[in-house]
Amino acid sequence: MLQTDVLIIGAGAAGLMCAATAAARGRRVLVLDHANKAGKKILMSGGGRCNFTNLYCEPNNFLSGNPHFCKSALARFTQWDFIGLVAKHGVPYHEKKLGQLFCDNKSSDILELLLAECAEAGAQIRLDTAVHSIEKTAGGFLLQSDLGEVACQSLVIATGGLSIPTLGATGFGYQVARQFGHELLPTRAGLVPFTITDPQLKTLCTELSGTSVEDCRVSCNGQSFVENILFTHRGLSGPAILQISSYWQPGDTVHIDLLPHIDLPEWLATQQRERGNSELKTLLAELFTKKMATLLVDSWFSNKPLKQYTPGELKTIAERLSDWQLVPAGTEGYRTAEVTLGGVNTDEVSSKTLESLKVPGLYFIGEVLDVTGHLGGFNFQWAWASGYAAAQYV
Ligand code: FAD
Structure with missing residues (x-):
C-alpha cells in the first residue's frame, strides 16, 4: 500500500500549485490525475498564451454564494506573488489589456513552471490514474485507485468544474463532496457564448x-x-x-x-x-x-x-x-464554457485553510468550489491562491 502525507486529486492549476507549495514545506505529496497529461486547461487557456493572472485582481472580480469567502486566500497569495514566480522562471509575458497578463510565447511556459516547482520540491505526479473509492479512516483517508490502495493524512480535491469534458473535466469533486455530506450549489456553464x-x-x-x-x-x-x-x-x-x-x-x-x-x-x-x-x-x-x-x-x-x-x-x-x-x-453549455458556476458550498469550507468544516483533513481548492472569476486571468489567480492557502495546512 502506498502512503503519503498529502494526496491531491487533480493535476490542474490548483492541484499543481498546492502540490509544489506543500512539498516545499516538507510534506510528502502525491498528485493523481486520470488524464494522460497534467494541466490540459492551462495549455488550452488564453488562446494558447495563458492569461495567468490580472494586475487588478480584487474579490469583487468573483461570483460566489458567499462573496467574502475568496478574500482570505486571495490576500495571502496575490497576483504579485504569481508574477514573482513567473519572473523567477524567466517566463516572458505582457499585459494585453485591462490588466490581463499573458505569456509572450506559449501556455506551456506556465505548466512547465508549475511542474518544475513540483519536481524541485519533490511532489510526485501520477497521470492516467483513476480513483475508484475514498474512505475516511482514523488517520486520514484510504483510496482505491489504479495504483492500488493509497493512504493519506490530508486529501485535497482539485478536480475543477464541468467545462470542456474533452479536457478531462468530470463531476468527481462534486461526487466526493456529496459523499462526505457537503452541500452543492447548482452548477451551470459560465464565461460561455x-x-x-x-x-x-x-x-x-x-x-x-x-x-x-x-x-x-x-x-x-x-x-x-x-x-x-x-x-x-x-x-x-x-x-x-x-x-x-x-x-x-x-x-x-x-x-x-x-x-x-x-x-x-x-x-x-x-x-x-x-x-x-x-x-x-x-x-x-x-x-x-x-x-x-x-x-x-x-x-x-x-x-x-x-x-x-x-x-x-x-x-x-x-x-x-x-x-x-x-x-x-x-x-453553448459546458462544451465551450471556460468555467463552471456553483459547486461546493463555501459555507461548509474554511476560507482560511480551505479545509472542510465537516470532515477534518479534507480540502477543496480551485474551481470545484463555488467561486468563479470574471474573464481576464481571475480564474487562474483563484486556482493559485486557493492551492497555496490549502498547502499551508495540509
Ligand atoms: P482544472 O485546471 O480543470 O484541473 C482539474 C484537474 O482534475 C484536471 O487535470 C482533470 O484531468 C483532473 N480530474 C478531473 N476529474 C478527475 C478524476 N475523476 N480523477 C482524477 N483527476 C480528475 N482562466 C484564466 O484565468 N485565464 C485563462 O486564460 C483561461 N482560459 C481558459 C480557456 C479554456 C478553454 C478553459 C476551458 C478555461 C480557461 N480558464 C482560464 C479557466 C481555468 O482554466 C480554470 O478556472 C482553472 O483551470 C481551474 O483550475 P482547477 O485546478 O480548479 O481545475
Whole structure:
C-alpha cells in the first residue's frame, strides 16, 4: 500500500500549485490525475498564451454564494506573488489589456513552471490514474485507485468544474463532496457564448458571423461590462458576452449598447443638420462595418436620407442602437464554457485553510468550489491562491 502525507486529486492549476507549495514545506505529496497529461486547461487557456493572472485582481472580480469567502486566500497569495514566480522562471509575458497578463510565447511556459516547482520540491505526479473509492479512516483517508490502495493524512480535491469534458473535466469533486455530506450549489456553464434561435436575430448573427464590435456595454441583472462582442453562426460571443453570461439566467433580457462612447441623439441630430442628404446606412457604416450597418438598418429601421426622419424616428434609432434588448435562447453549455458556476458550498469550507468544516483533513481548492472569476486571468489567480492557502495546512 502506498502512503503519503498529502494526496491531491487533480493535476490542474490548483492541484499543481498546492502540490509544489506543500512539498516545499516538507510534506510528502502525491498528485493523481486520470488524464494522460497534467494541466490540459492551462495549455488550452488564453488562446494558447495563458492569461495567468490580472494586475487588478480584487474579490469583487468573483461570483460566489458567499462573496467574502475568496478574500482570505486571495490576500495571502496575490497576483504579485504569481508574477514573482513567473519572473523567477524567466517566463516572458505582457499585459494585453485591462490588466490581463499573458505569456509572450506559449501556455506551456506556465505548466512547465508549475511542474518544475513540483519536481524541485519533490511532489510526485501520477497521470492516467483513476480513483475508484475514498474512505475516511482514523488517520486520514484510504483510496482505491489504479495504483492500488493509497493512504493519506490530508486529501485535497482539485478536480475543477464541468467545462470542456474533452479536457478531462468530470463531476468527481462534486461526487466526493456529496459523499462526505457537503452541500452543492447548482452548477451551470459560465464565461460561455449565447445561442440565439429567434429567426430574425439568428439571421442577423449568421450573416454577421465573424464580425466583432469593439467596446460595447453589455448589461444584465445589474452588471455591466464594456468589451468587444462577436457575432457567431450560433449567436453571440466575445469577451463582453462571456462576462455577462455568468450573470445571466434563462429567460433574462440582455441589454447591449452598441455605441456607449457616442451620444447618439446628439450625433444623429448633428448628422441631420450637416449631412441631411446622406442615407442612414451610409452614416452608420462610419460607425460599424458597411455590412453590419446595412443589415441593422434593413432589419430594424427603414433607410432614407437623414433629413427625412422625424425627431421621433431618430429617437427610436438612438434607443435601439444604445439599448438593443435580446433574450438568448441559451448558452453553448459546458462544451465551450471556460468555467463552471456553483459547486461546493463555501459555507461548509474554511476560507482560511480551505479545509472542510465537516470532515477534518479534507480540502477543496480551485474551481470545484463555488467561486468563479470574471474573464481576464481571475480564474487562474483563484486556482493559485486557493492551492497555496490549502498547502499551508495540509
Ligand atoms: P482544472 O485546471 O480543470 O484541473 C482539474 C484537474 O482534475 C484536471 O487535470 C482533470 O484531468 C483532473 N480530474 C478531473 N476529474 C478527475 C478524476 N475523476 N480523477 C482524477 N483527476 C480528475 N482562466 C484564466 O484565468 N485565464 C485563462 O486564460 C483561461 N482560459 C481558459 C480557456 C479554456 C478553454 C478553459 C476551458 C478555461 C480557461 N480558464 C482560464 C479557466 C481555468 O482554466 C480554470 O478556472 C482553472 O483551470 C481551474 O483550475 P482547477 O485546478 O480548479 O481545475
